[in-house]
Amino acid sequence: MWKSILSAVVIIVAVTLSVELFRNSSSALGQSNSALPDTTGLIVHTATAEDGGQHVIIVDPESRALAVYHVDGASGKVSLRSVRKVQWDLLIEEFNGVNPHPKDIRKLLN
Numbered sequence: 425m426w427k428s429i430l431s432a433v434v435i436i437v438a439v440t441l442s443v444e445l446f447r448n449s450s451s452a453l454g455q456s457n458s459a460l461p462d463t464t465g466l467i468v469h470t471a472t473a474e475d476g477g478q479h480v481i482i483v484d485p486e487s488r489a490l491a492v493y494h495v496d497g498a499s500g501k502v503s504l505r506s507v508r509k510v511q512w513d514l515l516i517e518e519f520n521g522v523n524p525h526p527k528d529i530r531k532l533l534n
Contacts, residue, residue: 473497479505488514 467483476497483490488511494503518526 465484465486467485469481469483471479471481473479473494478495478497480493480495480502481490482493487509489507489509491504492506494505495501496503524532
């Protein structure tokens with residue numbers, strides 16, 4: 425269970441960073457990070473899965489949505505694992521945080 429939670433958190437962090445990098449990058453940098461033509465506006469990231477397959481994460485910065493697919497290493501079968509709009513997630517200041525929390529650091533600095 426913890427492994428699944430950690431994987432979900434890692435994916436959310438990766439997607440959040442990807443969205444922020446895409447928003448602040450030049451078009452040339454955005455093209456190098458995407459396996460799709462520049463006209464789509466989508467960000468595609470792949471990662472090796474523990475079972476030897478691949479995870480494919482597709483982010484649509486315009487709609488602030490992401491989709492996660494698993495590609496089986498042996499058969500090549502593609503399975504949709506998750507779809508989620510992240511616009512509300514990105515408004516959370518902290519989640520699963522550990523001490524010191526961001527609000528505590530902010531209080532120390534003020």
